[in-house]
Amino acid sequence: MTGTKQLDEFVSALNDLIEGALSRVQDPDAFLEANNKIHTLIETALPSLAEALKEGELGADARDRLEASLASIQKLEGEARARLVWSRDFEDYMRE
Numbered sequence: 001m002t003g004t005k006q007l008d009e010f011v012s013a014l015n016d017l018i019e020g021a022l023s024r025v026q027d028p029d030a031f032l033e034a035n036n037k038i039h040t041l042i043e044t045a046l047p048s049l050a051e052a053l054k055e056g057e058l059g060a061d062a063r064d065r066l067e068a069s070l071a072s073i074q075k076l077e078g079e080a081r082a083r084l085v086w087s088r089d090f091e092d093y094m095r096e
Contacts, residue, residue, distance in 0.1 A: 003049070003057035010045045011065050017041060018072045025083050035080075038073070 021034035049066070052058050 003052035004059070004062075006045070006052065007049060007058055007062050007065065010041070010049055011069055013041055013045075014038065014069050015072065018069075018076050021076055022079060025079050031080065038076075 017034060017038045021031060021038060024030040024034050049058075053062060
């Protein structure tokens, strides 16, 4: 598989998983499942993409596309952290 096709598939799959995870932030079990799928995708696909980047198989736009996906992951992390803070605050409120 060419590096470009591999990148296209990775970015598409990652974006779909991130979108799904964002919609599940309110459900801890579903969010954890979505997060595990993201982790598995990154763990399995990213090493070969990094190698393709290193060997120059991917164009300059590849880095931009990967950075956009990274920004989406950061957004997901922000949403998850916000939900966690809300949950802790609510728990403290209920205890009081």
